[in-house]
Amino acid sequence: EDQVTQSPEALRLQEGESSSLNCSYTVSGLRGLFWYRQDPGKGPEFLFTLYSAGEEKEKERLKATLTKKESFLHITAPKPEDSATYLCAVPEYGGSQGNLIFGKGTKLSVKP
Amino acid sequence: ETGVTQSPTHLIKTRGQQVTLRCSSQSGHNTVSWYQQALGQGPQFIFQYYREEENGRGNFPPRFSGLQFPNYSSELNVNALELDDSALYLCASSQKEGHEKLFFGSGTQLSVL
Numbered sequence: 001e002d003q004v005t006q007s008p009e010a011l012r013l014q015e016g017e018s019s020s021l022n023c024s025y026t027v028s029g030l031r032g033l034f035w036y037r038q039d040p041g042k043g044p045e046f047l048f049t050l051y052s053a054g055e056e057k058e059k060e061r062l063k064a065t066l067t068k069k070e071s072f073l074h075i076t077a078p079k080p081e082d083s084a085t086y087l088c089a090v091p092e093y094g095g096s097q098g099n100l101i102f103g104k105g106t107k108l109s110v111k112p
Numbered sequence: 113e114t115g116v117t118q119s120p121t122h123l124i125k126t127r128g129q130q131v132t133l134r135c136s137s138q139s140g141h142n143t144v145s146w147y148q149q150a151l152g153q154g155p156q157f158i159f160q161y162y163r164e165e166e167n168g169r170g171n172f173p174p175r176f177s178g179l180q181f182p183n184y185s186s187e188l189n190v191n192a193l194e195l196d197d198s199a200l201y202l203c204a205s206s207q208k209e210g211h212e213k214l215f216f217g218s219g220t221q222l223s224v225l
Contacts, residue, residue: 004154034213043116043202043216044155087154097168098145100214102154 002027002092006103013078013110021073021106023088033071034100035064036087044087047073078110114139116217118203124223125193133188133220135203144186145214146178147202155202161186162208190222198224 003026013019025033032051036044048057050066057064061082063074073086085105092099117136125131137144143162147155157170161180175191184205190197200221204214 036216042218043204044214046213046215049213089154092157096157096160096170098143098160099157099168099170100145100155102156104152104154 002090002095002101004088004090004101004103006086006088006106008106009104010107011109013075013108015079015110015112016077018074018076018078020075021086021108023071023073023103024069025071025088025090027090027101028093031091031093033066034089035071035073036089038085038087038105047086075108078108080110080112083108083110116203116205116215118201118217118220120220121218122221122223124225126225127193127195129193129224130189130191131193131222133190133201133203133222135186135188135205135217137184137186137203137205138215141205141207141215142184143206143208144180144184145204145206146186146188147204147216148172149200149202149219151199158188193224195224198222 005024007022032049035047038044048064053068055066061076065072085107087105089100089102119134145160146158149155158172160168164180177189179187200219202219204216
């Protein structure tokens, strides 16, 4: 069964304190790994798609990397506005068209 | 460019009732997906519509049904509501079927009492 596990569940950082979020996945065949950001009371907002091991993508203070078993979202010198829940997802392999399997997310809080 | 809009934003129903949630997709997008997000959980796939046909479905019972209209807007209908149906219902549009980058609306918060 395809599965996505994110850790930690919650992370509290001081402004400027860099850290990483982890997304471990188990799929029969990887057809992309997606990172989304979700603010309270809103829908997820797309951040990155990674397709192959070794691939990296960056956006402002965020950098996503991918290995054969997991992905990391590195946050460099975070600011309070980076506070949100970060979700990762993979397409279900061989399953229903359009099914993205999401992890439970990591809730990030950045204090000034 | 207009984003994905959902209505209503909040809804309270009682067990056994029926509900219809609505979604207008982003301009230029022809595919709509619906997800259910329980508190503290990630979104869970309900189904996807492409060219007015359901082309993918998750592990949800038949009392969850949908429609897509020629203008690519969509409805999610849930019959015989149960307490466990209380959740945030998210609509997402994309430029084509499958697993393209999804653009989510802000969701409809459904409470079943």
